[in-house]
Amino acid sequence: MTNRYETVFILTPVLSDDQAKEAVAKFKALLKDGNAKTHHEEDWGLRKLAYPIQKKSTGFYYLIEFESEGSLINDLELVFRRDERVLRFLTIKMEKHAVAYAEKKRSNKKPETAKA
Incomplete structure (x- = not known):
């Protein structure tokens, strides 16, 4: 059975933009x-x-x-703990109301128009 999760992590500010993107790519690849x-x-x-x-x-x-099996959360958080670039992280299981709210919030965002 899969559940919906939301994870937020904070990377150290001494990283360059490329290093931060590489760290994010590592976590996304794990997922x-x-x-x-x-x-x-x-x-x-x-x-x-x-x-x-x-x-x-x-x-x-x-x-x-993301949506995954619960066992993947342990692996993800283990990688967060071992990576010295991660200052803090938090992963929560989203309830159905939180999922609906997040989707509604994203659908209400209007794309920014280009200024001429």
Whole structure:
């Protein structure tokens, strides 16, 4: 039985954009290898942290919403813990109301129009 999950992780700010993209690609590849179906992903970019973590005040935030077996979560979180580029991570199982809200929120977003 598959469940819907949402994971958010914060990467260390000392990474270049290419290094951050490589780290995200590593995590997405792990999900793909575990037969997870990715529904949505967002790069929130470099943001200020609410409190310092490892003497850092900013970090690269990234969100991935996916559907998979529960056993894949253990593997994903193990990789997060072992990767020194990850400052923090949080993975939650989404209830049906959370899934509906997330889909509604995404469908209400209007694409930005190009300014002339």
